[in-house]
Amino acid sequence: MQTKRIELSGWGRFPSTRQEVARPERYAGLRPAGNMFNLGRGMGRSYGDAALCNDGVVILTERVNRLLDFDAETGLLHAEAGVTLEDILRVFLPRGWFLPVTPGTRYVTLGGCLASDVHGKNHHHAGSFSNHVEAFELLTTTGERLHVTPENNPEAFWATAGGMGLTGMIGEIWLKLQRIESAWMQVRHYTGENLDALFGLMADDTLDDDYSVAWIDCLARGDQMGRGVLMTAHHAAAWSLDKKHKPFAQPGRVQRALPFDLPGGLLNRLSVSAFNAIYYRRQARRDEYHDHLLHYFYPLDSIGHWNRMYGRRGFIQHQCVIPEDNALDGIKALLSVLQHYGLASFLAVLKRFGAGGSGHLSFPMPGYTLAVDLPISGDAACRVAADLNAVVLEHGGRVYLAKDACLAPDEFRAMYPRYPEWLDIKRQLDPDGYMRSDLGVRLRIGEP
């Protein structure tokens, strides 16, 4: 395996290390080695250390990205793990097909989405990514090529969905796309003047829609704490479009990349609070409108390298879920921690989760999930994260591994009670523990 040593990090740019990477161009090269540590990596859009393997070789999947088959009757797509959601949208959106579940960026691979069992704004209706995967091929460190379905091998299926790449390399995936009538979203906004009001809106079934997400101004204090805007949407039916919205029109394209790192201090309390206030007022004013789905689902994708916004030393994003019953209290407590540290967060996103994923280590569970950027670097961010994690634990929730860089081994075990079950299967699929990531080492995954 020809390898190369490069500087590598997750999307949050913390931690960052020099390590060996390989980049196979043929399917046969995707096989993990059974005599050294290795790990698959997609677009590196996980934030922390999930796609790093300091003492082994990271296998990049970017060139193993062929579309292999598509059934236009059923929407079943068969593709290699390195195919990105962007690839899929470019080919299939004009033909009237969309992803069943999508994260907030389209620059992620199928392999990365399955390994993290990602969720979208429709989790409360559609579940997570793995719920739409019919099968995948798992390449193991013992040299096996397993065709895995939830029926023929539920253990391997549910240990790999959400298994953070630690069961083997995902080689190919069969994913069911959904039919849509247009590339437009019918969007509605509702304002909640504080967290209780926002929760009321989110729990109100009459306001609910296929997709829903709330944005919180986490700097608002006192009576206004947790004020925010609930945004709900569904795919617009073709008949509902007016003349200026062609069903499968391309959105106006503004691709801008942040060309360099912003100086760390630019995003301070003042600038962010000004931004939040303006955003709150602007979003709150809008009632119902049509938005192109590429804008709706991927607002940040039009700014390449936006992670540079936080400066060279990187940042972390903290995302957790709190079970339904404790959610209101838990999220208030989380906001208090952020305010205690005087942290300005550009993005505080609140979503509702439906039934939990079946993956042993899948993140979603019924409840509410909050994601915030911690716009401070590395270790300082981890100190804040530790306080947030304590709140999460206290309220029976868990932290999302695809974004984590700070969790401790015992916290992980408390948050993911099905870990022992998962570990049994991991040991069958990868008996010598050659699939390994920095996240796994940090959380002592592999040990009881």
Next chain:
Amino acid sequence: MSEPKLQRVLVIGATSGIARALSAVLAEAGYGLMLAGRDAGELERIAQDLRLRHAVDVETVNMDLDEPRHSLLVIDTCAQGGLYGVVIAAGYLGEQARANTDESEMLRVLNINYAAPAAMLNRLARHFEQTGEGFIIGVGSVAGDRGRQSNYHYGAAKGALALYLQGLRNRLQPAGVPVLTVKPGFVDTAMTWGLPGMFLVASPEDVARGIYRALRRRRNVVYLPWFWRWIMLIIRSVPEFVFKRLKL
């Protein structure tokens, strides 16, 4: 080249990084493709991907340049089935150190990079003279512009291919069939990945777009990216008595 639709192009060495990117550019332009190479599984993956993305006809055919007789038979069949263009993208860098002591490795380098491609073009030259349309693209290398101790087996073969293409261009001029010689510098493919001393590495996609642009403009020889033309001009003009002392 005004009506590319339904025209079929044969790509030899189709699993290589440059060939894969160029096939995508040709498919997007509406050409049908015949992908030839050794690794049947990979060829089919690439073919299927191109069919799904670009809705063009793509066929695959097994061809091993180390099996010249069989390869020539394949070429005849392709030509009979109608062939508008041909791309020779097969390449084998080999190991210079091994080739220095092992002639079978050296002959393999010469064969895959020069002898076999030339033999195939030889077989196709008549076809193109008769049809009087289409194009030929041969992928050489900047390594063929000057012999250096670190890779002169590969360089000699690529240099010979360039010279062959020059002659063929001359021969096909009356038939009106352009012959394009491509000389890529370092391209970010499996051939260069992880090798020390790589600089100014271009993406295969950029190189493929450059090749297609040069083809449409009926260029004879194109360096890609463009600045390699100037780098090679300088390297070629270093006098031999100096050059032979350099550790390159």
